[in-house]
Amino acid sequence: MTDVRQNAFDTAPEENPKALSSGSLWYEAWLRFRRNRLAMLGLFMILALVGIAVFAPQLAPFDPYKQLIWTEGSKAKLAAPSWAHLMGTDAYGRDIMSRVFYGARLSLQIGFLATVVSLLIGVPLGAIAGYYGGWIDDLISWLINVIFAFPFMLFVLAIVAVLNNPSMIAVFTAIGLVSWVSIARVARAQFLSLREREYVESARALGLPTRTILFKHILPNTLAPIIVQATLGIGSIILMEAGLAFLGFGAQPPEPSWGLMISDGQQYLTTGQWWWAFFPGMAIMITVLAFNFLGDGLRDALDVRLKR
Amino acid sequence: MFAYIVRKILYTIPVLWGVVTVVFFVINIVPGDPVAIMTGQRGDEETLAKIRADMGLDLPLGQQYVRFLGQLCRGDLGTSYRNNEPVSSAIWTRLGATARLAAGALFLGTVLGIAAGVLSAVKRYSVFDYGAMFVAIAGVSAPVFWVGLLLLLFFAYTLGWVPGVGYGDGSFKYLILPMITLGIRPAALTARLSRSCMLEVLSQDYVRTARAKGLKRTAVVMKHALKNAMIPVVTVIGTQISSLLSGAVLTESIFAWPGIGRLSVDSLLARDLPMIRGVVVFMAVTFLVVNLLVDISYAFLDPRIRYD
Numbered sequence: 055m056t057d058v059r060q061n062a063f064d065t066a067p068e069e070n071p072k073a074l075s076s077g078s079l080w081y082e083a084w085l086r087f088r089r090n091r092l093a094m095l096g097l098f099m100i101l102a103l104v105g106i107a108v109f110a111p112q113l114a115p116f117d118p119y120k121q122l123i124w125t126e127g128s129k130a131k132l133a134a135p136s137w138a139h140l141m142g143t144d145a146y147g148r149d150i151m152s153r154v155f156y157g158a159r160l161s162l163q164i165g166f167l168a169t170v171v172s173l174l175i176g177v178p179l180g181a182i183a184g185y186y187g188g189w190i191d192d193l194i195s196w197l198i199n200v201i202f203a204f205p206f207m208l209f210v211l212a213i214v215a216v217l218n219n220p221s222m223i224a225v226f227t228a229i230g231l232v233s234w235v236s237i238a239r240v241a242r243a244q245f246l247s248l249r250e251r252e253y254v255e256s257a258r259a260l261g262l263p264t265r266t267i268l269f270k271h272i273l274p275n276t277l278a279p280i281i282v283q284a285t286l287g288i289g290s291i292i293l294m295e296a297g298l299a300f301l302g303f304g305a306q307p308p309e310p311s312w313g314l315m316i317s318d319g320q321q322y323l324t325t326g327q328w329w330w331a332f333f334p335g336m337a338i339m340i341t342v343l344a345f346n347f348l349g350d351g352l353r354d355a356l357d358v359r360l361k362r
Numbered sequence: 363m364f365a366y367i368v369r370k371i372l373y374t375i376p377v378l379w380g381v382v383t384v385v386f387f388v389i390n391i392v393p394g395d396p397v398a399i400m401t402g403q404r405g406d407e408e409t410l411a412k413i414r415a416d417m418g419l420d421l422p423l424g425q426q427y428v429r430f431l432g433q434l435c436r437g438d439l440g441t442s443y444r445n446n447e448p449v450s451s452a453i454w455t456r457l458g459a460t461a462r463l464a465a466g467a468l469f470l471g472t473v474l475g476i477a478a479g480v481l482s483a484v485k486r487y488s489v490f491d492y493g494a495m496f497v498a499i500a501g502v503s504a505p506v507f508w509v510g511l512l513l514l515l516f517f518a519y520t521l522g523w524v525p526g527v528g529y530g531d532g533s534f535k536y537l538i539l540p541m542i543t544l545g546i547r548p549a550a551l552t553a554r555l556s557r558s559c560m561l562e563v564l565s566q567d568y569v570r571t572a573r574a575k576g577l578k579r580t581a582v583v584m585k586h587a588l589k590n591a592m593i594p595v596v597t598v599i600g601t602q603i604s605s606l607l608s609g610a611v612l613t614e615s616i617f618a619w620p621g622i623g624r625l626s627v628d629s630l631l632a633r634d635l636p637m638i639r640g641v642v643v644f645m646a647v648t649f650l651v652v653n654l655l656v657d658i659s660y661a662f663l664d665p666r667i668r669y670d
Contacts, residue, residue: 204645205646207612211611212389212630212638213388293505297506338504342504346499
């Protein structure tokens with residue numbers, strides 16, 4: 055149908071075909087990936103963000119929980135961005151840049167953990183549906199369609215609300231329980247198209263157990279689209295977590311969460327203290343942008359056609 | 363055609379039943395007593411028992427489920443715990459506001475997205491193309507609530523061009539900012555998709571033939587290519603309903619827009635389980651019905667679909 059590979063950031067395919075003549079599939083993909091400037095930018099942005107998250111205690115100029123009004127006096131309350139506080143301070147006199155740095159931990163953790171949950175559910179279910187077909191496929195496809203019918207945000211909100219326990223575990227479990235469906239769709243389509251291949255048939259003829267065929271023989275050949283889908287999914291998960299926190303259903307104060315900071319800072323937009331809500335939002339946008347660049351780049355490099 | 367429509371409708375019924383069932387079990391099989399969750403720490407044992415009996419929560423789960431299905435078939439979504447308002451009438455009174463918002467956002471997103479996408483494709487690799495596609499990828503990466511707050515800050519509080527939050531007297535000027543906020547994501551997705559579809563169509567033989575026989579470029583794009591490129595774009599409008607409804611939850615809370623999204627957040631915060639249940643069911647059913655209509659209209663647009 056549509057060739058989604060053709061986006062604004064595609065590389066010219068005819069460049070230097072010699073470099074691609076040797077090496078494995080993954081090596082060739084890496085060579086293609088490396089030539090895509092936006093994809094590389096995305097990769098470096100993500101590495102930088104992971105670095106900020108891991109080394110937040112070393113990089114943050116202040117303790118993210120420390121209310122500086124007690125040490126620096128009232129001038130530390132809602133201070134505009136300056137050399138001392140590059141992103142200003144909030145109404146409690148906390149340094150916003152330090153909180154933004156620590157916030158990267160929470161967002162990336164949720165992004166990765168919820169993706170792991172959705173892969174753990176989505177890949178096996180998609181694999182079983184695609185490989186076996188028949189009634190089991192009907193059943194799993196039905197479940198996927200049912201989950202797809204819900205507005206994701208609202209469904210996740212409802213799960214978190216009824217769990218009545220706004221912990222990080224509840225948040226990433228709820229998100230994972232919903233977002234596995236897009237992974238499962240991709241996995242199902244892949245297994246469905248590969249199950250008739252000769253190498254799979256020969257593996258069956260040799261009497262290999264189905265589990266081995268599914269996960270050792272077919273799965274490696276389905277990884278590319280699954281990786282692309284998962285990477286693009288991380289961005290949406292981070293956005294969803296931010297939305298949950300913004301509405302008060304995710305991270306709870308005084309935790310340094312980007313969504314929560316925007317929520318706390320929004321009332322000060324009208325009185326001129328724009329920085330409290332502005333910088334955490336920038337952080338979210340940059341993070342999600344990085345994962346989208348990376349996902350688009352991987353899709354082009356791995357030559358994946360995804361139906362969106 | 364008739365058979366196709368009937369098949370689509372029959373296919374939707376099990377999904378509809380699944381949606382209702384999933385909602386019921388998510389709300390009812392949760393750790394903890396729903397009545398205790400709703401009332402918080404307040405309420406003596408006698409009151410709790412009375413509420414349980416009123417809501418039928420003292421019945422076995424199977425009976426509760428049958429009762430719930432029966433009520434749904436009569437169009438009864440239950441009664442709000444918070445203010446004893448029937449859930450269906452609460453949804454009904456807020457439906458207009460959300461429909462206006464979603465329709466405005468979808469219209470804006472589709473028009474803007476198609477225009478930007480087609481222009482990008484026609485002027486591939488131009489400054490406009492790169493600019494528009496960068497804005498599009500930034501548009502899907504930015505948190506919708508943050509964008510809404512920034513729009514409020516600039517256009518309402520700083521420039522004073524439009525009123526701030528609220529529905530006001532219902533006039534158009536109150537709709538502008540919420541509509542733009544919610545419209546950004548569909549606009550960005552539509553732009554990316556239109557661009558890639560247009561590029562694909564432009565590379566086809568019949569387009570080259572049209573050009574070769576001396577037709578002007580604009581005539582080829584507008585008369586020959588556009589119609590075919592738009593088929594996939596029309597279909598995703600249906601799938602965007604889901605993300606629109608999710609986005610409406612956040613957009614309506616920022617703009618104090620009296621719609622269903624805001625109703626859902628309010629009832630989630632109040633742990634008003636019957637209301638949450640009703641709103642989630644309503645939104646999922648809306649999604650299914652809209653997609654059914656899109657599928658049917660798709661078959662009208664592209665006769666090949668009917669013979670699948």
